[in-house]
Amino acid sequence: MQKFIGTGVALITPFKNDLSVDFEALKKLVNYNIDNGTDYLVINGTTAESATISKEERQQIIELIVTTNNNRLPLVLGIGGNNTLEVVKDIKNTDLTNIDGILSVAPYYSKPTQEGFYQHFKAISAATEKPIILYNVPGRTAKNMDAATTIRLAKDFKNIVGIKEAGNNTQQYLELLRDKPEDFLVISGDDDLALGVTLAGGSGVISVIGQAFPKQFSTMINCGLEGKNKEGYAIHFKMMEIIDLIFAENNPAGIKSVLNELNISSTNVRLPLVPASDELQHKIKNFVNNF
Template identity: 60%
Template sequence: MQSLIGTGVALVTPFKNDFSVDVEALKRIVNFQIENGIDYLVVLGTTGEPATLTSEEKEVVIETVITTNNGRLPLVLGVGGNNTHQVVEELKTRDLTAFAAVLSVSPYYNKPTQEGIYQHFKAIAEASPLPIILYNVPGRTASNMLPSTVIRLANDFKNIVAIKEAAGDIVQALTIIQNKPKDFLVISGDDMVTLPMVLAGGAGVISVIGEGFPKQFSTMVRLGLERKVDEAYQLHYQLAAIIDMIFEQGNPAGIKEVFKALGLADNNVRLPLVAVNEDLANRIKKFVDKIVI
């Protein structure tokens, strides 16, 4: 899965002021990624607000990204949930021909045991026609997929090819990197620790900040993969402040404020999410103006 090495971005779903999907803004954002060095695009990840999209709106987002991308970059589709049967049915019935892999989040809200998490992904692996990227994000799911469970899944199912690791625990990430099968990819799901993970043997990132600053962030990851440590850390520290800012009042409210400052899309998010406050919006705009100028 060489196509998953480097910088992927979790695309936002831009909304108009009436909160309908802004197709033209989504096209601009996709082209912005492609023109500035991003390696692959993730559709309907958490950042895309799929929890508040209708099934019809999800189809609009998927088709818009496929058409705009026009085969230029590999695409990954978010297909996950806490109803195992429903996820399996989607994988069996959805047309996935445009996608290189699926990203599937560890089940949330139910709080399964490690065995429950294993059995969930076993069912998905047996149903999926595409390679699977596991997604561990305990801050959202209320349960942590332990390294032992990840390694067990990686060894037992050849189509489980990677994990997006977003536990915010560098020691946990290192444990997976140390014990994983040779070709299994450990992908950062935390922008702030992306470079340390890459330098430790990680394969790159599925990023939020990367879609706001695709040239700088993808260059940082590329330099890290090339072991050009000093140059990579220069870019890391250049972006560190804005990484903190975009998550300060929740994702994707922060990154949507970046897109507003860049003139690519409005900053609208759907309830129960709300836009960032005026203070943070001003700080984000000031940072964007400094970087862009």
């Protein structure tokens, strides 16, 4: 699965002032990332505010990104949830012709057992032949999927090709890297840990900040893939502040503030999220202007 190695970015959904989708800004963001070194694009993830996007809007967003991308980069589509039967139906009813892989989040709110996680992803694996990247993000789902469960899924289902691990848990990353099948991808979902994970044997990142600074972030991850820790950390140290800032209040309000400073999109988010505070936007503006 070479196509999912390197820097993937979890694209935002830009909104106009009336909170309708800003397709022109989205097109600009996609081209900006393609032109500046991003390796693949992730559609309809948490950062895209997928929880507040309608099915009709989702389809329009997919079509716009597919058309703009024009087969230049691999595309990963987020399809997940805590109703297994509905997720399976959604996968089967979605046109995946131009989609290279599916990113599927661990079931949220329901807090399943480890066996529940396993059976959920077993059902998803059977629903498609497309490569599946698991997504473990206990800070949002309220339950951690253990490394042992991930490894069990990796060994049992050939189309489960990787995991976006976003527990900000170094020990769990190391367990995954130690125990995984050779070709299984351990992808960092934590921008602050991405370089270290990659240097330890990970396959890169699905990043939030990467879409704002794709050239720098992808260069850093490539250093990690090549074992160039000194060069990689030189970039990492420069980006530590902005990574902290974009997650200080909520995601994607922080990254949208950065993209607004770069004249790519607005700061608008849909309720229940609210834009970054004036204080945070001021700190982000100072960083961007001095970066």
